Amino acid sequence: MAIQEYKRAYIWQLPVRLFHWVNALAITILIITGLLISHPPALMSLNEASEQFWFGYIRMIHFMSAYLMVAVLIMRVYWAFKGNKFANWRVFIPFNKKGLSNAWHTIKYDVFLQNEKTYDYKNIHVGHNNVAAISYLVMFVMALIMIFTGFGLYSANATWFLPKIFAWVPEFLGGDMNTRVLHHLTMWGFILFALVHVYLVLYHDWLEGRGETSAMVSGYKFVRAERAKKEAEKK
Secondary structure (H helix, E strand, O other), rough: OOOEEEEEEEOHHHHHHHHHHHHHHHHHHHHHHHEEEOOOOOOOOOOOOOHEEEEEEHHHHHHHHHHHHHHHHHHHHHHHHHHHOOOOOHHOOOOOHHHHHHHHHHHHHHOOOOOOOOOOOOOOOOOOHHHHHHHHHHHHHHHHHHHHHHHHOOOOOOOOOOHHOOOOOHHOOOOOOHHHHHOOOOOOOOHHHHHHHHHHHHHHHHHHHHOOOOHHOOOOEEHHHHHHHHHHOOO
């Protein structure tokens, strides 16, 4: 494939990239602190209990990361209506016949690694492919579950109105224990998503060589010249 057939195109705008990395950082901290909260280590110390507050700091970091995740999620929802077509909310709902067909194609050859005799370079997605779009929609739902259950658990000790809005959640789910279990299981859903996400990004970067990984830093990907021309004509 000749290099001159590709053109550098600006795909991921700054708010999208900012959301990606800040959200990734917040979720990573939430997972680490969440695991410590659910399975606290037994630390031996000669100090009195009143003189050590390490578990309180872990909870504080967990709550701060939760607020950070909520803030960038609100920003991303706003940008789904104000950003370019690659960030638009319509991208994340590819539930038509063609969209589902393309999603199954991606699952077969990217996830299950079935042999593909010819790779259709002309139909490579410029932005998110359909599997990624659907998975991000699922992740958004999981984020809402984490927010509702997390703030629902926090509401009992909260001193301001935002967490108290979710005070009804534990009662709706049948108690604190059910809420904690759902919160914990959803966390493992995020861990699974992260593993698959990193694998697919690196796989596509190796397979297509279009700057899939660096694009979320610079915003630019390499697109076939005729495809870039078509995309420009649609604007």
